[in-house]
Amino acid sequence: MTYTYKPVGVCSQQITIETNDDNTIKEIKFLGGCNGNLKGISALAKGKTLDEIIGSLKGIQCGFKGTSCPDQLARALEKIKEEI
Secondary structure, three states: OEEEEOOOOOOOOEEEEEEOOOOEEEEEEEEOOOHHHHHHHHHHHOOOEHHHHHHHHOOOOOOOOOOOHHHHHHHHHHHHHHHO
């Protein structure tokens, strides 16, 4: 399945998440944000479960924003879990 999430309070404008049938990450693409860092996060997430990624990334902050692109990814994955 493919999901699209609009992050709030960060530089990236969109996160597209593709999951496998077993609810592991197949691919993640960020639109905007720190390109190299977000490609790295996407590569590290590939093949991991939604819960593994949420547990690793939820609550990470970028400066004084109170959130970050990794935190927004965790929030997106939580929404996906609600839908499945």
